[in-house]
Amino acid sequence: MSIYGFARGVVKSILTPLFRVEIIGKENIPKDAGVIVCSNHISNFDPPVVGMTFPRPVYFMAKAELFKVPGLKTLLPKIYAFPVKRGLSDRDALRKGISILKEGGALGLFPEGSRSKDGKLGKGMAGVGFFALRSNAVIVPCAVIGPYKPFKKLQVVYGKPIDVTEMRKERVSSEEVTEVVMKEIGLLLDKYQ
Known part of the structure; x- marks a missing residue:
């Protein structure tokens, strides 16, 4: 078993009963194509919760500073995290994300960029659109x-995949793709909250 598989199992065995995690919409997740999973961001627990409820391994970007912490710099790559320099256009992180998607992997993104202080959905950043338009991944x-x-019950709801093929043909902007994604996340929140 990989370190990722082991860590996922440990996290799942602790967090599932602790937060009474309920998964809705797992059937909406493509089994083998490149996929970008985009979630709202309300807690530091979001990456492990999305990672443990998604049926495939998920790669997440993590702030570059974490890779300087002894122990973490060895562990993070083994649990499929890769560094991103925040506040900059980090070409290495962008290339890594595109590579994951082109190889049919799953990339986890929190389009708001940081946690919501009030639990409300904030504005999404263009990164989601960037990755979607430059790969064949669905969102x-x-x-x-x-x-x-x-x-207390915690729900993780996965919506129907967003295919951006037509948007690619129409040459829409990264921002426009992100707006579509944020609207869909908002509809899921409205429906299940």
């Missing part, structure tokens, strides 16, 4: 709903 919107309080 799976995801809504994490709940208070992250012990033994």
